[in-house]
Amino acid sequence: MLLRPLAALLALAAPLHAAEGTRISVTGEIIDTWCYFSGVMGGPDAVVGSAHHTCALWCSAGGIPVGLLAEDGTVYMVLKIEGSAESAGGDTQLNLASHQIVADGMHYQRDGLNYLVVEKVVTDNDITVENHLDYGTVPPFAIPEGER
Amino acid sequence: MIRAALILLCLAAPARAEAPLPFDLGGSFTLTDQTGTPRSEADPEGRAQLLFFGYANCLQICSAALPLMADLVDDLAGEFALRPVMITVDPARDTVEEIGPPLEYLHPDFVGLTGTKAELQVAYDAYSVEIKHIFDDPEYGPIYAHGSFIYLLDGQGAVLSLLPPILSPEQAAEILRARLAPAG
Numbered sequence: 001m002l003l004r005p006l007a008a009l010l011a012l013a014a015p016l017h018a019a020e021g022t023r024i025s026v027t028g029e030i031i032d033t034w035c036y037f038s039g040v041m042g043g044p045d046a047v048v049g050s051a052h053h054t055c056a057l058w059c060s061a062g063g064i065p066v067g068l069l070a071e072d073g074t075v076y077m078v079l080k081i082e083g084s085a086e087s088a089g090g091d092t093q094l095n096l097a098s099h100q101i102v103a104d105g106m107h108y109q110r111d112g113l114n115y116l117v118v119e120k121v122v123t124d125n126d127i128t129v130e131n132h133l134d135y136g137t138v139p140p141f142a143i144p145e146g147e148r
Numbered sequence: 149m150i151r152a153a154l155i156l157l158c159l160a161a162p163a164r165a166e167a168p169l170p171f172d173l174g175g176s177f178t179l180t181d182q183t184g185t186p187r188s189e190a191d192p193e194g195r196a197q198l199l200f201f202g203y204a205n206c207l208q209i210c211s212a213a214l215p216l217m218a219d220l221v222d223d224l225a226g227e228f229a230l231r232p233v234m235i236t237v238d239p240a241r242d243t244v245e246e247i248g249p250p251l252e253y254l255h256p257d258f259v260g261l262t263g264t265k266a267e268l269q270v271a272y273d274a275y276s277v278e279i280k281h282i283f284d285d286p287e288y289g290p291i292y293a294h295g296s297f298i299y300l301l302d303g304q305g306a307v308l309s310l311l312p313p314i315l316s317p318e319q320a321a322e323i324l325r326a327r328l329a330p331a332g
Contacts, residue, residue, distance in 0.1 A: 037314050037315075065314070110309055112323070
């Protein structure tokens with residue numbers, strides 16, 4: 001279950017040398033990297049989209065850096081979004097949690113990891129993965145008991 | 149399965165520190181540690197350092213990052229002498245008298261750095277750390293949003309790389325080995 005996320009983290013990241021930034025455009029979902037890579041809350045299909053939206057907000061507010069899960073499975077650790085130096089918890093990061101976006105920015109590779117400085121969110125398609133119908137809220141306790 | 153992915157990471161070409169970091173991070177600062185001793189970005193013993201911005205009693209991201217740093221110091225003890233360092237984002241609570249015990253509970257070598265607002269701002273600016281007061285927890289006090297990456301510094305305080313706190317200890321250790329291994 002964890003192989004896919006870990007492989008995605010490593011994908012396209014073979015060179016470990018510090019690289020010059022490359023301007024790229026990426027379409028993907030702003031994800032909660034802690035739950036996606038740890039697997040503690042469920043498999044990779046369950047910890048994205050509408051099912052995991054509430055938990056993604058909690059994690060971002062708690063300081064977990066957000067990532068951008070591209071359509072090819074690559075995960076980019078987001079360093080900044082449109083000038084905000086916050087990698088988590090900022091208004092922009094919270095507003096975009098679980099959203100599919102088209103991002104223009106600078107891509108860096110370091111130590112086998114992909115980093116992205118998002119210079120512009122070209123398109124915000126809102127939440128497009130409506131997997132709460134399959135998984136419910138992941139995890140259920142992300143929503144306080146009295147509010148479910 | 150995790151092992152298979154880790155092997156991929158292990159088999160990758162070793163990193164070298166000579167290439168410039170593509171992020172504008174790091175710089176000089178002078179703060180005060182939990183013993184009251186002034187301390188700069190350089191480690192007095194020349195140890196490589198793991199640096200994080202947080203607060204000693206933080207229950208959010210610090211509760212993932214600070215134990216990871218402590219684990220790495222122990223896991224790599226036979227290979228490298230590492231120093232875990234935390235710079236506070238809450239100097240009102242993390243005073244010289246208060247900052248040490250929660251960190252030393254995680255690891256006896258942990259260094260906590262505090263200072264005046266002006267002294268700390270120099271360090272925040274060097275690492276582009278933005279700090280935002282989110283709310284006051286009735287039990288634990290102020291809760292802050294702050295930087296969430298761990299920085300790897302050499303003994304002189306130059307930034308070698310950064311570690312997302314979501315990495316497993318094994319993944320993070322491989323990055324440190326690649327960065328700190330002697331060239332050649």
